[in-house]
Amino acid sequence: MKKEEAFYVGYFTKTKGLKGELQLFFEFDDYEKLDFDVLFADMNGKMVPFFTASHKLYPNSTGLFFFDDLDHVDKAQALVKKKVYLPLDKMPERGEDEFTYFDLEGFTASDETHGELGEIIAVNEYPQQFIATVLYKKTEIMFPLNDDIIVEIDDEEETILVNLPEGLLDVYLT
Structure with missing residues (x-):
């Protein structure tokens, strides 16, 4: 599987215990609706599958996971801080009125001061915020x-109309 065929779910924060259990921090809003039979970890640019033996979800956007073939803390340690993905076909269905920042990809962005900026070519989710690229x-x-x-x-x-902070464009254009 390629990264383009998947959506970002979160990342492994730490191991727990000696039997290879991993804590996953979710950055996907509706993580309770996801199917976790197999998760893909980004291992140096390759999407490596990990088959879930068992898992438990918590209301603080975390979950604990045991995976087949990860039976020791040393094996699990290699996954800490790795980003986790699921195949696009596992993304929960959204209602017509549900709109996310990712839906802005392809929109034309304009700034109140500078006028039309161009098409949003990418929307990325980072801890704390979403970032548009134009x-x-x-x-x-x-x-x-x-x-x-x-x-x-x-x-x-x-279209999207924004009010960019003063000097932001100058950072890129100088």
Whole structure:
């Protein structure tokens, strides 16, 4: 499986006990709805499958997992801090009225001060925030997607109006 065929779920934070149990921190909102029979860890750019023997989910966006063939803490330690993915076909169905920042990919971004910036070519989720990437004047620029920056989203016209912090574009263009 390739990374493009998967969606990001979270990352392994630590091992627990001596039998290879791993704690997974979820950065996916509806993690309770996911199917965990197999998880894919990004191991140096390769998506490596790990088959779940058992798991327990907690309300603090974490879960504890035992995997087949990981029967010792030393084997599990190699997965700590690795990003975890699931295949796209395991993504829960969303209602028509559910809109996420990832849906902004392909939208045309405009700034209140600088006018049209260009098409959002990528939306990435980082701890604490989402970041949009736009090709502006042949240079990739990035800006956070949050209530302080976003002025308006028109999902029918596929446009987003933002109010970028003063000097942000200068960082990329100088």
